[in-house]
Amino acid sequence: MTELLLRDARIWGHEGAADLLIRDGRIAEIRPAGQDGAGDGAEDLGGRLVLPGLVDGHAHLDKTLWGGPWVPHDAAPGLMSKIRNGQERRPEFGVPNADFVTALLENMIVCGTTHVRSHVDVDPLVGLGSVEAVREAVERHDGRISAELVAFPQAGMLISPGTEALLEEALKAGVESIGGLDPAGVDQDAVRHLDAVFALAERYGAGVDIHLHDGGTLGAWQFELIIERTKVLGLGGKVTVSHAFALADADPATRDRLISGLSEARIALATVAPNRGLLPLRLLGEAGVPVTLGNDGVRDLWSPFGTGDMLERALFQAKGTGPRDEDIELALDAATYGGARALGLRDYGLSVGDHADLVVVDARNAAEAVCVRPRRSLVVKSGRIVARDGVLEAV
Numbered sequence: 001m002t003e004l005l006l007r008d009a010r011i012w013g014h015e016g017a018a019d020l021l022i023r024d025g026r027i028a029e030i031r032p033a034g035q036d037g038a039g040d041g042a043e044d045l046g047g048r049l050v051l052p053g054l055v056d057g058h059a060h061l062d063k064t065l066w067g068g069p070w071v072p073h074d075a076a077p078g079l080m081s082k083i084r085n086g087q088e089r090r091p092e093f094g095v096p097n098a099d100f101v102t103a104l105l106e107n108m109i110v111c112g113t114t115h116v117r118s119h120v121d122v123d124p125l126v127g128l129g130s131v132e133a134v135r136e137a138v139e140r141h142d143g144r145i146s147a148e149l150v151a152f153p154q155a156g157m158l159i160s161p162g163t164e165a166l167l168e169e170a171l172k173a174g175v176e177s178i179g180g181l182d183p184a185g186v187d188q189d190a191v192r193h194l195d196a197v198f199a200l201a202e203r204y205g206a207g208v209d210i211h212l213h214d215g216g217t218l219g220a221w222q223f224e225l226i227i228e229r230t231k232v233l234g235l236g237g238k239v240t241v242s243h244a245f246a247l248a249d250a251d252p253a254t255r256d257r258l259i260s261g262l263s264e265a266r267i268a269l270a271t272v273a274p275n276r277g278l279l280p281l282r283l284l285g286e287a288g289v290p291v292t293l294g295n296d297g298v299r300d301l302w303s304p305f306g307t308g309d310m311l312e313r314a315l316f317q318a319k320g321t322g323p324r325d326e327d328i329e330l331a332l333d334a335a336t337y338g339g340a341r342a343l344g345l346r347d348y349g350l351s352v353g354d355h356a357d358l359v360v361v362d363a364r365n366a367a368e369a370v371c372v373r374p375r376r377s378l379v380v381k382s383g384r385i386v387a388r389d390g391v392l393e394a395v
Contacts (some may be wrong), residue, residue, distance in 0.1 A: 003023050006022070007019045007042055009028065012052070026356055030352060045377070047069040051366070053359055055339025058117065061116070064101060066299050067099065075278060079213065086300075096129055102137040104299075105137055114146065114311065115146045118147060122171075123163050123263035144381055148343070150175070150179040156195055164200075178201050180208070180211065182211060183215055184255045195229075202235070208237065220254055221242075244277070248278060254311050258277075259287045269319070273320065278349070295308055313335060314370045317335075318332075329366050356380055360376065361376055
């Protein structure tokens with residue numbers, strides 16, 4: 001039996017100072033502060049704020065150059081130009097590279113991320129190399145962070161012969177979810193694309209996570225196709241639509257109809273707090289539609305930006321959501337509880353019985369934590385301290 005006592009904590013969503021007892025990887029007890037002495041294995045938090053472990057619900061770990069060379073961004077404008085640039089220049093920098101992924105994961109861990117969902121490119125040029133590189137990097141961290149993968153047809157599926165078979169191979173190899181990319185805008189045949197993706201999901205019991213950048217009526221129509229297939233196949237709770245620009249673009253009547261459909265089908269959304277198309281978090285929350293937040297690509301051939309810090313990403317989201325504390329907390333919810341709901345993480349949170357995935361920050365409340373983004377005092381994964389004051393702890 002292993003125990004860890006966090007003394008004099010302020011726990012997000014709880015009143016007053018508390019001592020938090022962790023036993024065998026779970027929160028065993030929450031009691032008023034000061035009832036017990038320090039004892040062995042105790043950490044005095046001095047009134048610091050405890051948040052649940054941050055969840056990155058949309059990353060592209062395999063693409064990163066973190067820890068490698070600085071590469072100026074030179075892709076031409078447009079989605080297809082960025083796709084081609086990424087494919088053509090991968091060999092030049094040895095991407096995917098497990099060392100780069102390991103380095104990025106280290107920064108994510110010390111910033112408080114305890115779980116990540118990563119899309120990994122699958123195509124005839126890279127095969128399953130991205131799957132292998134990310135898995136190796138996660139294993140190197142020996143339980144400091146958990147990860148799930150999405151086999152992602154970044155170069156298209158129908159327009160890239162051989163990709164569909166490789167996606168199936170990835171699922172056979174244990175990849176948790178099947179991805180899709182703009183069924184109409186990229187693959188030019190939304191019905192065939194979605195039929196193939198959902199057939200693979202049904203065959204292998206996999207989740208579905210579809211990038212949908214297409215906006216306007218084209219994007220709204222694809223939303224309806226995804227909702228229909230999710231209902232027919234009984235995949236509620238296992239489907240995510242990422243980016244979802246058409247929902248942000250939609251007129252109020254179309255938006256409300258789509259939100260109702262997403263709620264009924266139990267489909268989640270993922271966003272990366274983009275410049276275009278911020279999702280209506282409050283309306284989605286009221287309808288019971290989970291929304292997860294993610295970093296997307298971090299310092300890669302698509303973009304030189306990003307750090308992997310989910311509090312930074314929550315700040316970007318909050319700047320579009322609104323300045324009030326409750327608006328800022330909506331953004332933080334997407335980086336924590338919303339991510340857990342969207343990804344189906346069980347026993348997640350800050351209640352007795354939940355997994356002890358926690359992050360401690362020197363902030364007076366959740367809104368300040370997002371706005372100030374202080375160094376993470378402690379990061380706890382499965383009851384074990386994995387990082388302290390911005391430095392990874394030894395295994």
